[in-house]
Amino acid sequence: MKPDFQNSDVFQMGEESLFSRLQAGELPFEEQAIVEKRLRDDSEFRKAYLRWSILDTDLRTICREDLLETSTRSQKQRQLSSLIPWLVAAATIFISVLVWVKMLRSDRTAPDTDTTAEKSIIPEESATPVSAAIPHSENGSVAIIVSADGGDTGLSAGQRLAPGTVKLKQGNLLIAFLGGARMLLEGPAELVLQSSSSARLVQGKAAVRDSSSGKPFRLDVPDGALVDLGTEFAVMTDRYGHSFVKVQEGEVSVSVIGGDGTTFSDVVGANSTRSLVPRSQFPLQEEDRDVSFSRVPSVPLTSLNINSAYVNSVRNSQPLIYWRFEDLDEDGMVPDEGSLRCRGKVLNRASPECLQIRDGHLELLGAQRARRIESERSLPGISSEELSLELWVQTAEVSWQMMCGMLIPNAPQEQRSAVVLELSNQLGIVPSPMAFRAVSRMPAERTGGYNLFGKDLWMPGGWHYVVFTRGNGVSRLYIDGKLVDESSVPTTRDNADYHLVLGQLHTIDGVPGHVLIRQFVGAMDEFALYDQVLPAETIAERYRLVRP
């Protein structure tokens, strides 16, 4: 009789998931034993595994060859590029003479393929006039205006932008894409917003900074594309479809269509430039000339003025944990003024400026490595029937960011949480971009739970006061002293161990990419945890005491 394996849950996942995890040794011992038993006893299953594994090996072989070939071709392009100035210099003289002769007889013509002629690619003032026609919508937004300076577009900070065309006659627009990238658009310019992580520069000047953990930002230019690999870059595109790219920090992948229709690609590092002349013989070249670009401004973080009345009010409520972030103690930890005396451990594997206690608050900058504040020990039963979480928050970015979580420490494979407070701008269930979200799960889980949402758009800059309470079968979310949402929740007792974490969702270090998921960028202050439900009047009063 054939053994019955079908009822085991482990076989419900697809072959890719099952066999990948099997080979990586990521299956739990019990599941691995079940799979191995089937491999031993079921010939058809064995053959399926063999076919999967053979294809897996072949794909690795081919893809690594492809990557090596691309890298080799880029190297050859660079070698060829070093000869170009000499070759083109001779051609320049000859062509310039022809053009001069022709100019004597008629108006100036469209430019030739000579890419080293000293001509500006900044749009001329006599170019086609552009008008400010900006579509925007409450639904389907892909970006938000952070600031609008010096123009007459009718745009203002806080406006949401749907996919469409932005025509800027003059001035600057600082745009925050919901995928996390920021762009400084300098008029005159024309930009097509395509998605939360892509746009097309038709003409003009744009600088892009993307240090988010989401999908890499892509900026299309005429017959070319730039993909941000975690960096800042700037580009100018003229009316002839030629572009000039400068990488300020990090790396950018640059692609452009060549004269024969093939794609030329290169990865451009910091302080390097390229000119893109699509469909020409030399479509992608290094550039010697330097062009001045504005940098994408960061959102400045401000201090929070906390007075003694506020502090006394918190102490009178007898918090279990109260982290004030005034300074670090002699062990380099955040002191706890609450009854649990559970300090905040500073975990920073990034550079020192990515996590600092400054001006009496906690500052967190974007980083490629882990940095967070975590309770120095686990807290059993902390997710009790009645609890309140209270903190002041200021974000510096438009992106999906977790501020505070009650997490099961180092849960295998996926992080499970009981409470998460975050800004959710790419979650399908979020009613509007950059809405505040509080999710409560009992017991801790990776997904699901009871959600509460703020109603307003949460813009970078400026402090906000956030309080989450849960008790008596109800959870409530307060922002800036006002109740914004509430929901019925079950009253299950949860005695599991939790860690309090501020600044990033995942605490499983050593898993590449995890630490970037929902990483918070900004400032926090006056964090408190209670085993009681804070009254609405207390919350409103505390906000009035500070009034940032």
Added chain:
Amino acid sequence: MNHEGSLRSFREREEFVSGDRSGQPTSLFVELVVRHQHDVNRFIRILGLKGEDADEVLQQTMVKVWEKWDEYDPDRDFLPWILKFAHLEVLKFRQRRTQERLIFNDEVLQAIAMESIQNPALYEAKLEVLRGCLQRLRRWDYELVLAKYGRGLSATELAAQASTTTKAIYRKLDRIRMALTECMRAGMVRSDP
């Protein structure tokens, strides 16, 4: 069973019989090893080894095959013969790594190895065909495959980059694999909707 496919011509058979035994590989040895090296690599990875471990075992296998070249019967298929050496080298490797968690116990490893050695048809898939099928994938599917198999990113890393779940990435890869498998059989790819 007809083993003549192991040697392409009478001339090659003669070369084998009269091959140089002075320590230099014969041209036939080199030809057979080069022809089947990828198959041996596949086999070693089927048995759970990867990265540098697999490379080390592959190298040891080739050394052993050369040492035993005199024992090779040209009337037999070369692939099953060399795979047996690879199997032994994998077992030796596992014995040396007793402190690590191994993904297959000895019983399972034996079953997988035998299934593999006795079904050389599984190795008929040609890299050139797969390469052509990859070129027919939609661009984003190809980029995903390149990121996973070329750059070695895990499903978790890919999910983080794409702001999606690991499960969604695995499902996507399953669909791409099915498309590639179908393409390799029939020479055409239908785009995944």
